[in-house]
Amino acid sequence: xxxxxxxxxxxxxxxxxxxxxxxxxFINGMDFFNKKDYLNAYNDLKQVIPEDxxxxxxxxDKGNESLxxxxxxxxxxxxxxxxxLQYQH
Numbered sequence: 001x002x003x004x005x006x007x008x009x010x011x012x013x014x015x016x017x018x019x020x021x022x023x024x025x026f027i028n029g030m031d032f033f034n035k036k037d038y039l040n041a042y043n044d045l046k047q048v049i050p051e052d053x054x055x056x057x058x059x060x061d062k063g064n065e066s067l068x069x070x071x072x073x074x075x076x077x078x079x080x081x082x083x084x085l086q087y088q089h
Contacts, residue, residue: 029047030045
């Protein structure tokens with residue numbers, strides 16, 4: 001059967017697989033974002049591919065927002081810990 005060796009079909013199958021993974025990463029990333037798990041949200045959202053035109057821009061924006069929120073949370077936690085340790089001695 002010739003169609004199994006057709007590169008165009010193989011490329012379409014690869015693209016379908018990539019789009020499926022991209023969709024799953026978007027869904028998981030948004031779920032993490034809504035749960036305020038910003039590091040995991042960032043990691044999943046940055047894996048949404050540019051070919052996924054329906055979700056790519058939102059994933060990029062939410063990914064950047066996730067990273068900012070994660071960093072701010074880490075800074076706040078570090079300040080709180082430093083404050084607690086200062087008054088333990």
